[in-house]
Amino acid sequence: MPALPRLLALLLPALALAGCATPPPGAALPQEAFWQALTSHCGQSYTGALASNQAADADMAGQPMVMHVRSCNAARIEVPFHVRQADGTWDRSRTWVFTRTADGLRLKHDHRHADGSADVLTMYGGDTAAPGTGLAQDFPVDAESVALFLREDRAVSVTNVWRVEVDPAGTPGARFAYQLSRPSPDNRLFRVEFDATRPIDPPPAPWGW
Template sequence: MTYAKPLALAPLIALSACASTPDVPRLAPSQERFWDALSSHCGNAYEGGLASSDERDADWAGKRMVAHWADCSDTRVAIAFHVQDAGAPGGWNRSRTWIVSRTADGLRLKHDHRHEDGSEDAVTQYGGDTLSGGTPRIQDFPVDAFSIALFEREGLDASLTNVWRVEVDPAEASGARFAYQLTRRNDPTRLFRVEFDASDPVAPPPPAWGW
């Protein structure tokens, strides 16, 4: 069953007042429009699934996925990423949350990874900052120095050239879509991509672990 947008969008007012304050960093025009599009989904949840076909992600194929705009403010949007997993408590892995923040230099993407008890995973808070204005719909986040050091420490050398991409249409757009993508500069064959129907809200899931 789907849920009508007027109901799904009701929490928007409480979650992201978005009043202009001196504490909110200014963004490039394209990033400002991207931020507005991302924020327009606050409070909503959408179903999706794996859209890429890299054999390294075969265990993701066919799994139900839900992206939930679980927490929004003037400077942060937190999107919980829930993945159906028969081996996880309750049949869902709720360990991942994508966090997009406004900074003095642009936009920042971080990955918040937690265990069921809410404690942080050894590999968490990694991501990167935008290096250019991007577009109103697409922003790329190359891996930052903190993340490179983390990956080296954890022996994740394949991730040292990660580039994450977030794509989003405004909630009011016809056929709105949301996508999260991973590529690697040193491996042109690497592609992980999940897509969501952001025009058709569903019931929000339980909170992500630790949230």
């Protein structure tokens, strides 16, 4: 077979496969699909629980938890995370803040005290480093957060990766999951999961909001 026809014979199957793999016009990119999935829960609250089992989180084991997709717009989504304490009171100090960036998505952690003042460790987080999927996004720690952790003697946290998973509202068995992990030698894993099929009444506003 002449060289050119033989080359075309080799290339055509690969080109055909590439064409099949191309997303159809109008298909949402993974991060846009993820944003839409999270937005589909706007205004809803769900109950959850600790899904990991490390000793560092023993005080949360078995404690009721609530997440609330409290505020949504085209550029920002706020999700307070409430945890009941052993004494029956609720810790309302945490809010997960999702925003869009020029290159992807950002997750920050707004931590407040009961009087509304900011915790010394607040607004840390990271930006997506890869497209992820429409159901899950990873947020490796950013430089600003690394500097904060080092300044506050939290060097153990400079390799943090946060992961958020969400099914669109109405999906059978839908859930929302938040996870913090760190690689060896710490091997840190903190994960909470929420049943996103059964909305509950919204909790009070998080502290300071």
